Amino acid sequence: MSLKLKIELRPRHKRLLGYIRESRGRLLLAMVCMIVVAGSTSATAFVVKPVLDDIFMKKNEQMLLLMPFVVVIIYVLRAAGMYGQEFLMHYVGESIIRQLRDNLYDRITELSLAFFHDKKTGVLMSRITNDVNIIKNMVSTAVTGALRDCFTIIGLIGVIFYRDWKLAIIAMIVLPFAFFPIYEFGRRIRRFSTRSQESMADLNSFLHETFAGNKIVKAFGMEPWEKNRFMEKNKRYFRYEVKTYRVKALSSPVMEILGGTGVALIIWYGGYGVINGQSTPGNFFSFMTAVMLLYGPVKKLTRLNNAIQRGMAAADRVFDILETESEVVEPENPAPIPDPPHRITFENVSFAYQPGEPVLRGINLEVYPGERLGIAGTSGGGKTSLVSLIPRFYDVTEGAVRLDGIDIRDLAVKDLRSRIAVVTQEPILFNDTIGSNIAYGSTDATQEQLLDAARAAYIYEFIQSLPKGLDTVIGELGNRLSGGEKQRMCIARALLKDAPILILDEATSALDAQAEQLVQKALENLMKGRTSFVIAHRLSTIIDADRIVVISGGKIVEEGRHESLLSAGGEYYKLYNRQFSGRSSENGRENGFPEQSKKQ
Ligand SMILES: Nc1ncnc2c1ncn2[C@@H]1O[C@H](COP(=O)(O)OP(=O)(O)O)[C@@H](O)[C@H]1O
Ligand SMILES: [Mg+2]
Incomplete structure (x- = not known):
């Protein structure tokens, strides 16, 4: 049998085994059930001989009374074993994925924001919902099914050899040729069905996009174009499905022809033995039954490799996340957090999301306790990045952010964030x-x-x-x-x-001018006595700020109060003018353009 089982046990797979080990009591019991199932399956083949030879050939009445009981007992045992095995294995599998899910959610929520930017939400979700299921499938269906199948195969081969070892040797040589196509067909079906799944995923995201964006589709008159695109994608899916079914439809008939030929050979040789008086009909049919019963377990075993490969790949994806360390590291001995109000100092701060691409450079800024700092600047200048450093959503690349003189990396993250x-x-x-x-x-x-x-x-x-x-x-x-x-x-x-520190990142951008005035008053109350960072979408929000910094290209380019900045005629002056002179209609949005969403 060409079973390519490539299992290398890496440390993380040992960790997976660690999850399994916790349920070893139930696993052991399940194993006992499997042996019962395997034993009773083999016994089915075994009793064919006494039934045929003693009851039908020798007409032994004692056996006639005994055998039906034996058969019932065998089947009851088998049923009990199947129940126990099925239930216990799924119990173990489900408890493993429950643990994995808990641990994943725990890990993911603790990870830094940078992690969430790198990974798509949908991908993270599929780790928790999909991948753990694939792992469960591997643990509770594939591997344990395989164990049962192995036991069964061993038992049946035992029966075969016990009944007629010469014929058994012949069968061992002939049968693999019949089983080989199962493996080969399976491989092809997998290849096509993977493609058809991918093509279905593509179709799904297309549907999502065009239904959600239907307004735009209509507004731009793109219905025919989208219909065409849909039909193309639908056709591609159709093609892969058809290919899959061509192989599927072919596999059973081919199998049967090959299997039938094998059985014919055995009948010929075995029948020869019976006619010659070297064997009995019971012996022969017991042998045949065992051979037939072999088909199921062997077929399942050929699928094992696939399930294990898929499971291992899913386990890798899951452990990739479980083993990710948060970039925001808790200090070992956190400093006690001082009492409010707080002074925030940026000390020569540089910051980059991607190494080598700084979005903030050489920022020096001291914000006094209770000061209200306005932050202005063109979009993409680095305002949001700057304030994200204060609650340690990200850590600085160079320099330090200090709270009352303490590097915020020396404070417990929980303490720090409780103040913001x-x-x-x-x-x-x-x-x-x-x-x-x-x-x-x-x-x-x-x-x-x-x-x-x-x-x-x-x-x-x-x-x-x-x-x-x-x-x-x-x-x-x-x-x-x-x-x-x-x-x-x-x-x-x-x-x-x-909280004593307040960060408002364009918090009033979604309000119309009237609502903004109301909220502005609310914010005034809110900011009293607090160290506030107010990123302004509309400069009117920060006219009263104690100080305004203008950020452009990741640097502080100007600093001062509203009036002095205006009269300086620099960057702020330009921003201000662009906003107030360009305002032709009072729609509450500068430049007449709605705020552009930065989400991709
Ligand atoms: N998560 C991120 N990963 C990589 N680059 C980012 C990320 N967020 C923002 N940037 C980039 O950093 C720069 C500053 O962005 P941001 O701080 O949001 O500016 P602002 O708030 O002033 O509009 C921009 O060039 C932006 O594209
Ligand atoms: Mg921003």
């Missing part, structure tokens, strides 16, 4: 109630505090207008929430957290 509230550019809400979304991270807040935060963020009235109020689940609202409403909820969340 963030409102991001894209409002992020979870599919939970509005109440829980606002209380996210402040679970011990009272109802009263929650409502106060909602009021201060000017979202209270909106929430009151909903029939279920704070208990409204975000998902139920579907697309009804406007960008401004979402953003005000995020502001309420930041308000409730009541």
Whole structure:
């Protein structure tokens, strides 16, 4: 049999075995069940001889009474074994994937943001949902099925040799030729079905894209073009499927011809022995039954290699993640965090997402306790990157960020982040109630505090207008929430957290001019006494800032108060002019262009 089992046990596979080892009690029991199944299958073939020879040939009445009982007992044993094995193996398999999933989720949520940028969300999800299943399939179906099949094969071969060793040797030489095509056909089917799966995945993402973007498809009159593209992809899928079925349809008949020829040979030789009186009909049919029963387990064994290769590949993907170290490292002996308000210092900071491509260079900046720092600059200048360094979403490449003089890498990440509230550019809400979304991270807040935060963020009235109020689940609202409403909820969340350091990254970009004025007032309250970093989409947001830095090309190019920066006539002046002179219509968006989403 050309079974290419390439299993090299690397350390990570040993780790997988570690997961399996925890269930060894159940595994052992399952193994016993498998031996029972294998034994009773072989016994089925074995009893053919006494049934035929003693009952049918010799007409032995005692045997006539005995054999039906034996047969029933064999089948009951087999049934019990099958039940135990099936249940126990899936129990073990499911508990392994449960552990793997827990560990994966644990690991992934702890990893740094850089990790999430490198990997697509869909890919990460498929690790947790798909890959662990493939591993389970390998552990509980393939490997254990294989064990049972091996036991069965050993038992049946035992029967074959016991009944007629000469014929057995002949069969051992002839039969592999019949079994070889199973392997070969399987290989081809796999190749085509992989391609057809890929082509289905392609079709899926095409559907997702064109349905989600249907507005654009219609607006640009691209329906015929998309229909054509769909038909092309559909046709490709059709072709692979047809190829798969051509091989599938051929495999059984070919198998039967080959198997039939083999059986014919055995009949000829075995029958010769019976006629010559060297053997009995019972002996011969017992032999034949064992040979026939061999077919199933051998066929399954040929598929084993595939399942193991797939499982090992999935295990590799899963362990790749489990073994990833977070780039944001916890200090061994964290320094105690000082009391607020906090001073934040950037000391000669450089930062790069990709090595060799710095997006921030030589940043020196000291933000005093309670100071309100405005940050302005053209898009892509590095503003978001700069403030991302404060909660250690990323670590600096060079230099240091300090909180009250302590390098933030010497503080416990948890302590550091507990002092910072963030409102991001894209409002992020979870599919939970509005109440829980606002209380996210402040679970011990009272109802009263929650409502106060909602009021201060000017979202209270909106929430009151909903029939279920704070208990409204975000998902139920579907697309009804406007960008401004979402953003005000995020502001309420930041308000409730009541942290001494505040980061507002274009937090008012999704608001219209009127709502912005309201939120601006809320933010004024929020920023009082806190060290605040306010990235401004509209410069009107930071006119009152204590100080404004202008960031361009990863550097601080200007620094000062609004008036002095304006009169300096530099970068800020240009930004300001572009914004206010270009405003022809009052749609609340500068340049007349809506904010461009940076998501790809
Ligand atoms: N996750 C990331 N990986 C690689 N490059 C990034 C990432 N995020 C931002 N950048 C790049 O860093 C630069 C600064 O981006 P950003 O800090 O978002 O600018 P701003 O907030 O001023 O618009 C841009 O050139 C941007 O393309
Ligand atoms: Mg930004």
